[in-house]
Amino acid sequence: GDSVTQMEGPVTLSEEAFLTINCTYTATGYPSLFWYVQYPGEGLQLLLKATKADDKGSNKGFEATYRKETTSFHLEKGSVQVSDSAVYFCALSESRDDKIIFGKGTRLHILP
Amino acid sequence: ETGVTQSPTHLIKTRGQQVTLRCSSQSGHNTVSWYQQALGQGPQFIFQYYREEENGRGNFPPRFSGLQFPNYSSELNVNALELDDSALYLCASSRQGLVDNEQFFGPGTRLTVL
16 A cells, blocks of 8 residues: 655754755555644644655745655755754645545754 | 634543544535544544545544534544554544645644553
């Protein structure tokens, strides 16, 4: 079945460092890909998404590109802030109204 | 615009008991999906409700059941609670048929089974 694999955490970086969180997926069709963020004590928020190959999703300085050839959707940010500390989930959905399949999440700590 | 709300925030039950969790969908949304998030794990899809009918189910036993009401709010019921049911339960609402059909998540209900 479909699945998402993302890098294990926690990831600890200093403020203004470059961030990459790796994500690969397995799917039978052509899924939409997502990154969700979960801040402490809050629900999941959609950070960015891409719906077809070579699409780039971006939001709040974060970017991820849908790479069909490598089945990847790595999350990047050029300069992280303390406020980016949260848990990040890579996810996919086979169709617009379908369930979302999540990875296990990567906890990110940003030190001032 | 009111977002997705869930109640209660926290709940403690003992093994064998039954629990009901509630979710109010965002205004204009007609679909509710439920997810279970165990500690340190990603959310797992339980089921989805659309037009008051179950519209897809994940790998969860029948003791997990749900309802959707005419106002699109929803309940998740879990019978015969087990220790492994301890988790954060998330509901998400969306509107089927839209080109950009994003699921909006509530803050969750933290269930502890002792």
